[in-house]
Amino acid sequence: MIFGESVRLFRSTFIASIHAVLAAGLMASLACISVLAALNVIDLTSRFRSETVLEVFLIDGVTEEQVNTLAEDVARIQGATGVDVKSPEQALDEMSGILESDLTEVLGTNPLPYSVLISFNPDSIGVDFLRRTATELADRDEVMEVHFPEDWLADIDLVTRGSLVAGILVSLLAVAGAVFVFVSVRRYAETRYMSTLRTLLLLGMRPVTARLILLVWGLGIGMAAGIFGLCVVAALWIAAGSYVNSFSFLPIAAVILAAIIPAIICGFVCLFVSLPHEITRRYRPRAVLDR
């Protein structure tokens, strides 16, 4: 009976219900697109960050034992995923390869120091962490100087945080817009359905059943809006084709949430539906004083 009545309610408010599905669906797609954009920006910046290496240049005359001790120490730094020790000879060979000339002949001696390259897990490092680590390493006696692309990483952090905040804000605005539209449609449906509800309650329907009818209607609209929103995002993604093939689509958890969250919101809005006043708020005359 509840489901049947919900379907009847949908049919009797067909245009308004479809309007709610389309409006809430477009809002949901806007939220999905902003989340999608934020996730890809985060993914992109994470890729840049994964290529970040902390270069530790050692002083002249450092012993192999000191180098090994340093390598062992840095390997224990939280988030460090790789430690690469380069001797002056290896560094010179690499540079000669890049410049395509034998630098030993040109320079006579090898001016390059020992260096230690530390790579990190991109998800566990930030500029502050790298700055702190660099300072700690620079304080060691055997270390001459420490380099990392500080400004570049600061910019990347800013972009990551900005895209996350923008994604959340746009999503919240989209949800607020969808709720605003749906509350209006629910109010309209409530008015359209009021005389039916009155009759059903007078025939003995429990108030909770009456509320469940509107709840199921709201859940249905929300679910349809979520699926419609996802279809819009998927269609845009497919249409974008080669422009987006290096990016990733929404993860499956986000897809499921995008389908469920509008249903939960619409259902929640329907919990506050008002039943016919004739039955729920009985006319109660003022207290009699002159009796």
Next chain:
Amino acid sequence: VVEDAYILHVNSQSSLYLNVVDVDFAYRPGRWLFRGLTMSLKRGEGIVAFAKRGTGKSTLIRLLVGLVLPSAGDIKLHERSIHDMSLGERTHMLSKWGLILDNPVILPDRSLLANLKIVARLSSRRDQSVNAAAKSCLSEFGLSHRMTQKPARFTEDEVHIIQLAVALAKTPDMVFWDDPDAFLGTDQLETAIEVVRRANLAGAGVILTTSNPALFDQLHWRVIDLERYQT
């Protein structure tokens, strides 16, 4: 739990059904419709409440079924004050009652059969028995062949008869019938009175309001003159 306990209590009761105790009612302060209204009804009893047109017949029914509350005094259903009943308790009572009101208690955009199906569900009765009871009632008025039609296609008097059929189809504990002579012609009224009298003999309490004294002779029920309680 309290609600369910109350419903069990209601189902187990069989003596005094409705007790109106010294009720005052006014829509506006000082403009009394009833003062000191007192009446009681046992299960299976019939009452005719008499009043002139526009002097509170519909309000009496609305008071008795709990759609409006007394300004003073109390209405008790199975010794339970109507003031204390929750919305769920009241709608449960309504599922056991037959209401025939000036504002029809049927869904106009659904066929009579669809209305009866809802009534059967809400009153926990079997579809077949509800349909058969309604068909039997409608056959008395020559309307039993129109059960697949929507009430919107019936005339005003026919809608009143449909309400009567729907109300009686659930084998109600109580029937509240508001001003039948305002809607039905003489022949229809006689038939309807006969149908309701049979329901009363089968155990349903009936409260009928009317402005037509001729009904007293037909029914031989207890008469309450509402003018006695009006100022």
